[in-house]
Amino acid sequence: MDSASSQPDFDYLFKLLLIGDSGVGKSSLLLRFTSDSFDDLSPTIGVDFKVKMVTIGGKKLKLAIWDTAGQERFRTLTSSYYRGAQGIIMVYDVTRRDTFTNLSDVWAKEIDLYSTNQDCIKMLVGNKVDKESERVVTKKEGIDFARQYGCLFLECSAKTRVNVEQCFEELVLKILDTPSLLAEGSAGVKKNIFKQKPPAPDASTSSCC
């Protein structure tokens, strides 16, 4: 992690969040995006995160991407990570119907409850399109859901890398298009990507050792 310097090497810092049922491929999407690789990954315990520097729309961006565990009992923990996110990616598996129905039953409600950001950009991602023969959720269903909930939408495959970069790119472009989110992410605003809670009153004089 780079320390706080007076000259940040990016224009904006955005906090993104990956949510969705267990096993839909949230961590795999993130690994494909940040390291362009695909592996047998272990289930995420609690919350994980990765940072990626990208240049999108002519801006140098630092993306802090939080990856959450899908299992229900971790939700008390993961709910605190919605705070302050500029973008939220809802992932489902096109070969498992439950993971799609849970978007409206569970995940969209979680966003309404915990996201503190009115303008936060939501993106719906249907993963595992490489398993076309096992597909049970059609593309049209995804489009309809996205329209109803006002999200962006893409289908992708972390395995074959189809559309993975586009997922993050479209999301970030939309964030860059939203003035209130842009103001939050501006590098001039002193902030800490680890901060989940409002800063402690004595944190103003802090300087890293």
Added chain:
Amino acid sequence: MWRGSGEPADSFYAVRPECSDVTKTRFKIKAGRTLSVRRWHAAFSPDGCLDISQTLGRIQRGGVHPSIRGEVWEFLLGCFDPRSSFDELRTTETTKEEVGLDVLRTDRTLVFYEKQENLSKLWDILAVYAWIDKDVGYCQGMSDLCSPMIILLEDEADAFWCFERLMRRLRGNFRCTETSVGVENQLQSLASITRVLYPKLHQHLETLGGGDYLFAFRMFMVLFRRELSFGDSLYLWEMMWALEYDPGIFSMYEEPGFTGEK
């Protein structure tokens, strides 16, 4: 008991053709006597509760249709609360699905888990554990704790007991309430200890916004299995257990009502 005609049930339990000296099945599926699929489903109320008394008479007189025997036996033998609803049964199913998803994602870099039978052992143990420890059930992370036992102990039954004993120490971490995961108690202890022993480190973490010590969540949940290599984490575990070894450990576990939590 055997009187009257009916549909034979032999096809459900086929006998090897070369075996001739086998006792013939006299049980017949009899309309109006044997508990049928339709009757069984009718015994569940619209909200999914079973009134087993509606079925007992049938079972006493004509047995259970072989196609539903398994699920009926589960209720007859008391696997489920007879007042349990479809919802509770669905929870059981969900647990098994969760286990299934994670078994396929546990320690897949190890050659050991290229064998289907070893994956099956992992599934068996986690599913049975979730069954006997209903308060905790199955929680992600348990497969990381269970996997070494299966590798170290060839016999699945031995592996199960080893895992069960380990869970006695750790189950509190996995127990969840509406507002927190059990392991958060440990995080608070870690914070208290660090504040006293390494105040500078604690201050630094606070400054970074990590004063809640959530960064250590996974370390406690799976005892550093994700931070260290497979071999190193086993080394760490045995050192830990040796350090905290209690000579009374065996008899302590045998005491009735012992819950094993610290």
